[in-house]
Amino acid sequence: MQVETSKPIQNRNGAINSVQKDDLPIHGWYRFVLSFPPHLVRQYITAFDLGSEDLVLDPFCGTGTTIVEAKKNSIPSIGCDAHPLVALVSRVKTNWFLDAAKLRSALKRILRGADRLATKHSLYSRFFTASTCQPKA
Numbered sequence: 001m002q003v004e005t006s007k008p009i010q011n012r013n014g015a016i017n018s019v020q021k022d023d024l025p026i027h028g029w030y031r032f033v034l035s036f037p038p039h040l041v042r043q044y045i046t047a048f049d050l051g052s053e054d055l056v057l058d059p060f061c062g063t064g065t066t067i068v069e070a071k072k073n074s075i076p077s078i079g080c081d082a083h084p085l086v087a088l089v090s091r092v093k094t095n096w097f098l099d100a101a102k103l104r105s106a107l108k109r110i111l112r113g114a115d116r117l118a119t120k121h122s123l124y125s126r127f128f129t130a131s132t133c134q135p136k137a
């Protein structure tokens with residue numbers, strides 16, 4: 001048997017396991033070391049010919065790779081996870097009805113509060129720059 005040895009195994013697996021550029025806006029938002037790549041889920045969605053009449057269950061959904069990809073393809077899905085933080089990340093990644101203006105306003109309120117606290121405790125507070133609150137051009 002001939003084995004390809006020109007590249008180290010970790011390099012070959014690296015590309016397969018990496019999140020592709022187009023997937024970064026959703027899947028790159030919170031990187032979870034245990035997550036698998038979205039394109040793998042898409043391969044299975046295609047292989048199993050899944051559609052809107054199916055239901056995907058991921059009982060170990062982690063940060064939601066499977067349920068996000070299902071949602072992108074209009075496939076109903078259910079995810080759960082024992083860990084509350086990754087369950088929260090999944091809920092955030094599958095909530096596509098957020099009001100950006102409300103989020104920006106909440107962020108400003110939080111940053112102002114952090115600034116006030118930092119000032120009160122004589123901490124340098126310029127970490128909290130207003131640029132994070134600006135709408136994207």
Ligand SMILES: C[S@@+](CC[C@H](N)C(=O)[O-])C[C@H]1O[C@@H](n2cnc3c(N)ncnc32)[C@H](O)[C@@H]1O
Nearest residue numbers: 034035036060061062063064065081082083086
């Ligand atoms: C490999 S990770 C899943 C990663 C996920 N596919 C993703 O892309 O983010 C496995 C998940 O199973 C969860 N888990 C382990 N035991 C569990 C249990 N008994 N019930 C529910 N979730 C569990 C862990 O908290 C972990 O998030």
